[in-house]
Amino acid sequence: MEIAMTVFSLIGTFLISFSMLPQTIVTMRTKETANLSFGLYLLMGFATFLIFFYGIGLVMVPPNIKEQAEAYMKLPNPRYTLTTEYIQNLPTSNSVILGYIVPGSAIIFGELFCSVTSFMIAYIKIKNKRAAIKLGITEDEYINRTYRTISQGVSNE
Amino acid sequence: MNNILNISAHSLEKPVIDLSGLFSFWAPWSPVATWCFALVVVGAFTLLLAFLPGFISTVRSKNTASMSLLMWILSVAGLVCLSIFYLLGTISTAQGAVDPDGIHTNIPAPHFLIVFLCEFISCILSTYILLVKIINMQKAKKLGITEEEYCKTLVKKNIK
Numbered sequence: 001m002e003i004a005m006t007v008f009s010l011i012g013t014f015l016i017s018f019s020m021l022p023q024t025i026v027t028m029r030t031k032e033t034a035n036l037s038f039g040l041y042l043l044m045g046f047a048t049f050l051i052f053f054y055g056i057g058l059v060m061v062p063p064n065i066k067e068q069a070e071a072y073m074k075l076p077n078p079r080y081t082l083t084t085e086y087i088q089n090l091p092t093s094n095s096v097i098l099g100y101i102v103p104g105s106a107i108i109f110g111e112l113f114c115s116v117t118s119f120m121i122a123y124i125k126i127k128n129k130r131a132a133i134k135l136g137i138t139e140d141e142y143i144n145r146t147y148r149t150i151s152q153g154v155s156n157e
Numbered sequence: 158m159n160n161i162l163n164i165s166a167h168s169l170e171k172p173v174i175d176l177s178g179l180f181s182f183w184a185p186w187s188p189v190a191t192w193c194f195a196l197v198v199v200g201a202f203t204l205l206l207a208f209l210p211g212f213i214s215t216v217r218s219k220n221t222a223s224m225s226l227l228m229w230i231l232s233v234a235g236l237v238c239l240s241i242f243y244l245l246g247t248i249s250t251a252q253g254a255v256d257p258d259g260i261h262t263n264i265p266a267p268h269f270l271i272v273f274l275c276e277f278i279s280c281i282l283s284t285y286i287l288l289v290k291i292i293n294m295q296k297a298k299k300l301g302i303t304e305e306e307y308c309k310t311l312v313k314k315n316i317k
Contacts, residue, residue: 005245012238019231026225035223038184039213043207057193099249100189103242 002098009103020117033125033148034140036095039128041125047119052111058104063093194268201275205282212282220306221290229287236280243273 020041027033062068069087080088091099132142215221245267297307 001245001249005242005249008238008242008245012235014236015231015238017235019235022227022231023225032264037210039210040207043203047200047203047207050203054193054197054200057190057196059218060193061189099246157230 002095005106006098006102010106013103013106013110016048017114020114020121024117027121027124030039031124031128032143033121033128034143036121036125038122038125041118041122045115045122048111048115048118052108052115055107055111055113058107060097060098061100061104063101065096066090066092077088108136164234189266194266197268198271201272204274205279208279208282208286211286213287215286215289218308219289219293219311220308221286221293222308224290226290226294227288229283229290232283232286233280236269236276240273240276240280241260243276246275 023036027036066087069082069090073087075083126144129139131146132139135142137145200248211224240294247265250269251263293307293311297304300307
């Protein structure tokens with residue numbers, strides 16, 4: 001079960017983290033953001049940033065949690081009572097590494113990457129929109145005037 | 158409850174004990190800290206919210222010209238894998254769910270279940286968008302026009 005969880009979390013995080021990359025490359029090159037949804041990229045960036053912290057939480061699970069629980073019960077007057085059955089059901093070191101630490105590490109890097117790329121698109125979008133509002137024109141018109149003219153100029157040269 | 162979570166050792170010989178996850182409010186049978194649960198649940202709901210506007214506008218207009226095919230393929234594939242990961246997490250935490258009193262509860266860790274549902278719904282929404290995109294691309298190809306041109310005719314039809 002832990003191996004399957006590790007495999008699916010690694011593949012899933014890898015795919016999700018690179019899903020925004022093609023759009024980011026295109027947006028960085030062309031600066032065309034008129035047809036992009038600001039809400040999608042802002043929320044996507046925010047969501048993946050929160051899930052990045054979940055990855056930190058997974059990585060923080062101590063691999064020797066079973067031994068730690070046993071040691072806790074050996075403390076004089078422990079505040080909480082943990083039964084032997086409860087401690088026996090805690091994940092072993094291998095289970096913690098495969099089920100928590102490896103997926104957690106993948107989530108940290110993958111979700112952070114996805115968050116950064118999503119925020120980059122959202123930033124370019126809001127920058128274009130603000131500039132267009134200042135000039136009293138639509139975003140599409142602004143992009144046509146500034147970026148498409150520049151790229152045409154470059155291609156003509 | 159969290160103030161007892163980082164229990165210091167009584168002497169240098171004893172190990173430092175960190176059982177923060179075990180005393181978590183949500184699921185004492187899962188060794189993940191409570192703050193972690195809260196963040197991932199909010200994150201999963203936000204992810205669901207992120208896909209909703211795109212889904213609604215695709216249902217209404219069927220206009221997919223501005224969408225990147227590769228982005229949606231990667232998103233759907235990633236969401237399928239992550240849904241399976243959270244489903245397996247739900248099953249595995251339910252199987253090993255023993256509360257500190259030693260009673261088998263068979264209750265999964267709530268964050269795994271909630272995040273699985275959010276990821277699964279997000280997956281369905283993005284699959285719908287991807288399917289509409291592929292159908293539009295194929296229809297446009299059959300007519301010998303670009304997807305953008307085909308979508309413009311669709312928008313005109315919807316307005317009429």
